[in-house]
Amino acid sequence: MKKSRIRVLVAKPGLDGHDRGAKVIARALRDAGMEVIYTGLRQTPEQIVETAIQEDVNVIGLSILSGAHMYLFPRIIDLLNERGINDILIIAGGIIPVEDIAELKKMGVREIFTPGTDTKRIVEFIEKNVS
């Protein structure tokens, strides 16, 4: 009764129309016993942040293939900061060039999982980093 379940928002910011990867991740997290809120394609940063608040998630997983991550991720992080939220773990995946990774991490994206990552690694990372 007193065990808390990890809740994860899997979100697809921006305009790309492919969510196969996001769905694979959602499924893997579900199989690891997490509650995954999936909101579908083409989410604005505002939608993502508001959903994360209402759903009281521990983790936001951002999946992006369009290349707009350097624009959209900081916007999401700014919005979270504006609302005074600092207890949500932010991770990302998709097509993200290596040279952007360091900068994204500096902004507050805790880990970036590029194509080919074993889903087990993602599960472990979440379990280890959600307090």
Add this chain to the structure above:
Amino acid sequence: MSLSKQILQGDSRAVAKLITMVEDDFQSAQRFLEELHPYCGKAIVVGITGPPGSGKSTVTDQLAKYLRRKEKKVGIIAIDPSSPFTGGAILGDRIRMQDLATDKDVFIRSVGSRGHLGGLSRSTQAVVKIMDAMGKDFIFIETVGVGQSEIDIIKVSDIVLLIVMPGMGDDIQVIKAGIMEIGDIFVVNKADRDGTDRLIAEIEMMLHLEKKVKSWEKPILKTIGTQNIGFDSLWMEIEKCFHHLEASGEMIQRRKNRTRKEIYDLLQESWREMFFDLIGEDHLEKEVEKVSRQDDDPYHATERLISIFKENLFKRGE
């Protein structure tokens, strides 16, 4: 400021946190629910149920938008099934409600059923209460996709909509006994599809056979969720139904039943905890062992556990 005060002022973060607490650790949440209780009872609770794929989320989305145009505040509890094996869940009802996400006067919470049967989650009633206290005028509860017996929704709602769709094989299979009886209003969604008229005819026939216990004649409405067609008339029927239930005294009865269920559930929960606390897990496991080995039957095992319970209860009383 206290959590309850924040909730009464409509702070969505505070609401979200308390819902999590209710789901994970009801006992800690209880004192906040006590504080909120006096402010509850104003919202109208609409249950939305029906088989998987009938369009519950889309109908909920359209009704919420309709109410927003009338400047009503809306809460939505969207329940999806949890895996019985891992306890995990994919909660995807928000996919159909994207436009509502940034509306400050709409609060949506996705909930996993977490092993609770009946189409709801164990904490649904408490979540309704929290949204009621935060000032929502209308609260929608969207059940998991139901089959033939998940009818808990009537125990927590003022009004229940049963959403069905044409073309699901033998149409009447999806609305057998139980499910068929709980709808105050029938909604045939996806009404642009073949088989709509036949489905309506079959529902009508069934309703004629149903014994009329109340004077409310259950209406059947057509909607096309994805095109926003039919929702003005649907809402008019919902209002009509609500007024009818109020005038006939049925609403008071329903709310009383809801209170009864709430107390009953709480009793059962504390009773169960007290019970297992007093018999101890060792005794229980020992009996499981014994019966599994065919050394005894479960009926005697239960009797022995109850005597242990009674014994320990008296001991504790002394």
